[in-house]
Every structure is written in C-alpha cells, then in structure tokens.
Amino acid sequence: MSEINKETQLLVIGGGPGGYPAALAAADHGIRVILVDADPKLGGVCLNRGCIPSKALLHVAKMINETREAEEWGVHFSPAKIDLPKLASFVQQKVIGKLNGGVAALCKGRGVEVINAKAIFEGPNTVRLEGANTGRIKFENAIVATGSVPAMPPAFALGDPRIMDSTGALQLQDIPSKLLIIGGGYIGLEIGTVYAALGSKITVVEFTDGLLPTADRDLVVPLEKRLRASFENIYLNTKVASLQPTPQGIVATLEGKDVPGQMTFDRVLVSVGRRPISQGFGLETAGVAVDKKGFILVDAQRRTNVPNIYAIGDVAGEPGLAHKATAEAKVVVEALLGEPAEFSPKAIPAVVFTDPELAWCGLTERDAQAQNIPYEKTVFPWAASGRAITLARTEGFTKMLFDPESKRVLGIAFVGVGAGEMIAEGVLAVEMGAVARDLADSIHAHPTLSETVMEASELAIGSATHLAKPKKVAK
Template sequence: MSREVDLLIIGGGPGGYVAAAHAADLGIKTTLVESAEICGGVCLREGCIPSKALLHVAKIIDDAVDAESFGVSFGRPKVDAEKLRSWKNGVIRRLGTGVGTLLKGRKVEVITGRGTFEDSRTARVEGAEVVRIRFKHAIVATGSVAKMLPPSVIDPALVWDAAAALALTDLPGRLLVVGGGYIGLELGQVYAALGSKVTVIEALESLAPGADPELIKPLAARLKKQCEAIHVKCALKSGRKKGDGVEVQFEVDGKVRSEVFDRVLLSIGRRPNTDKLGLENTRVKVDERGFIVVNEQRRSTDPRIYAIGDAAGEPMLAHKASAEGRVAVEAIAGRPAAFEPSAIPAVIYTDPEVAWCGVTEKEAAERGMKVKVTRFPWAASGRAVAMGRTDGLTKMIFDAESQRLLGVGIVGAHAGDLIAEAVLGIEMAAVAEEIGASIHPHPSTSETIMEAAEAMLGHSVHAPGLK
C-alpha cells in the first residue's frame, strides 16, 4: 500500500503530536507514525507524566509525616501498590486518549508502526501492514532512549531503567539508584516515600550535575534524611546476581565497597533515538553523539527533512520539543520562524522542586559577563513559613548595567510553576524595576521573585540589607 502526504511525522511524543496538530490547523495534510498504541511518547507513557503522578503520591506521604510537627498525626500511610499502579496507569490512559482525540478531531492520520526512510522523499512504515509513504516534508520526532552500561559491568537483565521503575511492579526493600541526575533523584524520592531503603550514587562531584549547587543544597539536605545513603564521586564497578538480589561493587573515597540490593535502577542519561531510521538513505547529517544536525528552523541538511526534540539536540525536554515542533511546522508552511529562545526552563520535580532558566551564575562568570546576583531566602516569605517549608531560595541574575533579567533559579515548593514568570520576564527583556513594581499576591511564594528583583534595586522589604 502506498500514499502521498504533505507532511510525515515520525514519532508521536510531545514534539511530534504537537507538530501534527499545528500542521493540521494550518491546513497541511499530515500523517503521524507512532510505534506505540497511544501517542504521547516516553513523556506520557514512561516518563514525565507517570513520574509526576507518583511524585504527587510521595509528597502526600511525606506531608503526612511532616504534619506531626504541626500537631496533626495521621500515622504512617499504608501503600496499596496494586491500586497505586492502577491509578497511575489510568492517568496515562486518560491523557493518551485525550491526545488521540485532539489528533482525530483535526483529521490527522495516525498509523501505528515503525517508520524508516527509504530516501529523501519516501518512508516505509511497518505496522499491521506495510505502507510506503511519499512526502513533501518530514519531521523526525523519535525522542531518546535510556543509556545502559556495558554487559561487562552489569548484565542489563539485572537493572531497571526509568520505564521499569515507573511500572511499579514491586516495592524493593533496598534500591540502588545509579545516577544522581533529575530522573534518578525523582524516582529515588518516590521509592523512599513508598518504603524502600534507597541508596543513590553519582559519579560526579554533586547531585544533579549541571544545576546550580546552591539550588541543589536544600534538596540534597532533604534527600539525605529520606535515603539510606547518598554517595557522590562514586563509581559503579560491577554488579552480579546474588540470590534474589544484585551484589554491587562501587568505589567511594578510593575504597571499593560491596553491597546487596533487591533492585538496581540505572539512570545515567539518555541518547537520541536516531540509529534505526534509515537516515543513511537520505542527506541528513548526524553528529558523533547521534543528534540530527539542524538549523534555527529545525531543518536538517536534507532540505525536506526536519528534526525536533531529543533527536535534534539538548536539552532533552518535552516542552522544548513542543516548541521546536511549532517552529518546524511554521517553516514548512512558508512562514518566518526560528527556534531562538532566550530561556528554556528546566525543572527537577523532587520535593523541594528545583527550577532554573536563562543564564546561570556559573555561565555568566565563564562568559565574562558583568552581572549582579540577588537572592531572597524563603525563610523571609510569609507563605513559606506558613507552609513550614522555609528551605527555599529564589536567585536572580541581572545585567549589572542595564538591570535586565538574564537568569533565575528557584528551589522550593512548586518552583516548577514559579519559573514560568521568570521565563516570561527574560523573553520580554524585563528589568529589575519592572518586576519589582509588578504587584504579586500576598502571601505567596511568587513574592520571592518580586523581592529578589527589589534587592537588585537595594530595597527588598522583607529582607532588609539584602543585595
């Protein structure tokens, strides 16, 4: 069977399905190829959404324990793993059905199968039947896959990846999390709340490498209370099956230790899912890491083929993929479009949450930028004190001369929601006076942004002397 379409999109994640919907809105005949039964990608099925559902449950459990300090005692919550798993899967089904409805309503053709390129104008889709599709343009939105250690270090059959951990098939007594990045920390906190004794090991010098250490400090302090152990500058040496568990050797402070865990969760990053697409049959260039090389319109070196999301470079974030999808479609439609964001928010959805966007203090120093950094501690926030969560911090980076906002970092409750104001401020080239003069609701943690901006002007009301 064969057919012709204006636009072929391979991959139905947050980049692919958003691109498909936008293309349909612009009158472009679109076919979307997705290997899974429902669209939404890793984000929906085994990433962003299920992890946030379980993190919500973990926070309820931890809040119940913390409430004792307020004079409210619930006792330790009991976890019904089967019911929890069913609820989490229901969240996925509901949102997946919603995505399908959005595409169906726009008359986007969705084919379940695996797509590969035969040449720069033709793709082959293998599903219930083989379909050959001729396209005017194509968008690669195939996302990424988890990195694994070589079998010489540990047998892949002995480890969980994030998808397996989110399946919630069992609650291990002892869980080793290899990798202290955002995925490892989020899942480690989930399982700690559900009752597992969690150990986290990270090869680099700090948790969440790449994030501002000042923002990670409050999170690390809370994790140390929740986890059995946390080790940084710690290298995994080997792992082998022992009884019903896994005996793992890792090096800490120059000494090799051996411990047995019920489960090992491997969270050492992700790589672009581009190696089995038949790109060698096209003029698409792929770099040494597997990312498709694209320009500001997300067009590859093959003028008919675009790439977005994890397949097109870092940061590997769902919202970045969606934004790129819109840009690629606009370019295909002949409209002026370029992916040139000043700020892409990054969020670690732990408790406390950590979020940042724009230029960091370290990046500013490396670039030789003249900046001024202000901080507002949440211990001076009425809302934070009322919630019993004064471990937060709002940090802002301004141009020293123009006072233009360049970057923001926040650690604290709902930091992932608060960071949106910072993104808008950076994109709109807001200056400290404009942010400080904007009336924020009281009491709210959003006031910490206003007060940090006021600190740039030398008069933060609730933190006198803070500059």
C-alpha cells in the first residue's frame, strides 16, 4: 500500500466498458487521465463477471446442443463429458485473463495512469482513496462509471452459498442436478441455457405473464417453445414466496395457479435485475443528484448537476448495456473538448444470447402501441430462408416496422440463430433514416440470413422473391 497525492485534468472512476474507453479517448486527445478502480482487474462487470464469461459459456452450450441435434442429420457423437475445473479455468484464464491484459496494455500504451483503489468524493474537485492504495486526487473534471450490481431482495439474502446471483452462477462451482432461476429476464434465461446444456434440470419462475417482459411477445414465442423443451419447468404469473435452506437443498415456496406449493433445489439463481452503484463513495458530499432508484441524473452530454462531474453507463440510467456505456464515453470526451456532442441515439440494440437469440433496435411494437405511433409491419419467416433451412433452424423470423407514408425504417427485430450479429444492419438503417427501398435494393449475399432483411424490406414496397406479399398490417 502506498500513499498517493496527485492532481489530474480528468479522473475516471470505474474501469468497465464505460470508464476505460472514456479514459483512452481522453488520453488520445492529450488530456491527462487517472483511472481509479477498486477491482484490480480492469474491464468491469461485463468483462469479469457478466457479458464475456456468459457468452463463452453460451458458446460451449451451443456446441453441446449441436452434437445432440446432429443425430437428426445422421451425424452421431458420444455424449459430452464435462471437465468443469478445466472449463472454468479456460473462461477465467484464456478468455477473461486475456482481455484483462489487453485493457491494461491499452491504458499503459496510451499513458492512462491506473490506480487500484476505491475513490470517495470529498467535494466537487477531490476524492479520497481507500483500499489497496490511499491518499487523495484533485481533479478538474471527473467521470463516474461505477456500474451496477445484481439486485438481491432481502427475503432471498439468507447467507447460503447455494443461493446465487449471476456472479456466483458464472463461477461454475458445480453442476446442480436441480436449479431454480427466479426471474425470466435475459440474464436468467442465458445462464439457464448454459446449465441446461451442462446437465441441470432448470425451473424458471417469472412473476409476470411472460418471459423477457420488455420484448415484443411475438419474438418470445419461438424462444419459449424451445426453452420449454430443454427446461424442466417454466412457471409464469408465479411468485417465490420464500426460500428455506435445508441439508437436502433449498426449499422454495411458490405461489401461483397450478404450481406446486413447494419444490427443493440444489441451487437457486436470483436474477431479478440490477441496481446502480451510487452509494458509498460520497456523491452527496460532491453535491451530485440521484433519482429515487439511485441513478445519477445527467443531461444530454452526460453531465450531472455539478458541472465538472459526468456519469455514464449503468449508474447513469437504463438500459444497462455495455455498448450504451461505451457510446456515452465518447460523448463525454467530445463534450470535454468543447465539441457539440450529445447522447441521443435513435437505436440502441438489445440482444438476448439465448438459443434462439433475440435482437431488436429502434421502435418496438409494444412502444409504438403504447405511444400511438402509426406503423406498418412486415415479417419474413425464416422458414422461407435457404440459409435457415441449411442450418435446420427455421423457427426464426425478421420483423421490420416502417412509417406508413415515407416507408422510413422505424425499428427492426430478429429471433433466430445469430440474431445478435444481424442487428447491426438494423441499427445503421434506423440511425441513417433509411427507407424500405434502400434495404431492398442493397444486394445481400446468398445464402445468408441477412437476406431476410432485404426480403422483409421488399414486402414493404412490393413482393419478396421467396414470399408472397401479405396484406399490410397497419397500426
């Protein structure tokens, strides 16, 4: 431990997908930057305990599932044998470790000074350091990028290691025979997909009437059908009233129609959302305002009510997505440089990395209906896609929303294999104000799933080659 007393032009608090890109971008423009993070490994939740390890494990699950499905094609594999310690080591060392090292090297190469400590505001221009290093840093401007943590309702915080949040579940301590997932959002379903492939019997309990409550209902249908085949149980409109640790397992008491009163599980994953990390580091001392949910209030430049303090990422409001944080980082640095920048995207992509994947951007049907925004909808089923047929995965579809008059693209959504890789074209179309003919006349490679974008656009202006034009669906 060392005593640190420094001054800097820009202090960045948090080394996740918002913080470290902000530090790098500022350094590229000659700004003197200090990056402070309490975690000795840079990258934040996304790299260390979230997006990256979960996607590595989802890739493993995909391989396991494909070996099983290949039997229908006449290709036979022996059942997969899981070396859990080796798999966990691969994720930690070959995936997370490699990316940790890459971020650290980028900071060193760009002249960003990294300090491992917790930063606590003592005022609008000073923080106190605690933890691995102590001391004080004076700054001209600061960016708060402290992120979020899994929410754990007090009723479930029983101190039993068998009751996990997403961080614990991704550590792969063992493969439970029976796993309860409380919450049918994307984090729970992604982790459930992993454990189901590894051999666990999964039960999902969701309080609302559908999985992925924020997604359009038609997108969820193909996913729910597949999950019901691979999961043991999915209970909707159901509440977990209590959890009781016993030597035999965690006893869950359920409340809902046509559900068992009690069930016993080896482990429980509590996946009911995340909360911003806005307490415990002196925001109130600096005079920074937060809302009743704990999110830091910011303007279009991500500036707080204290003019020299900015906030980005999960702590600055929803959606809690890594790519949203990175985009905000660029805006803040441009604002610091005096450029006319603001965070006002028309399309922030959302991706659910289940199997099949879901992805959408721009206007959704549920938002259009709630806001009484008129639209036309086209849907191209992947059953009419040659590429989907070659993959034996025809359950998906491409959906596009257009302005009824101008045919401008308002939103696009996919459900199917590889949907997350396809959404970028939709983001570009919405951000650039493309119209249906722009996409319909853009030649897409054959055979690819991306052709479904072209054909869905053709439906808006005429008829698609591989699908007769249905009657317009105007809202």
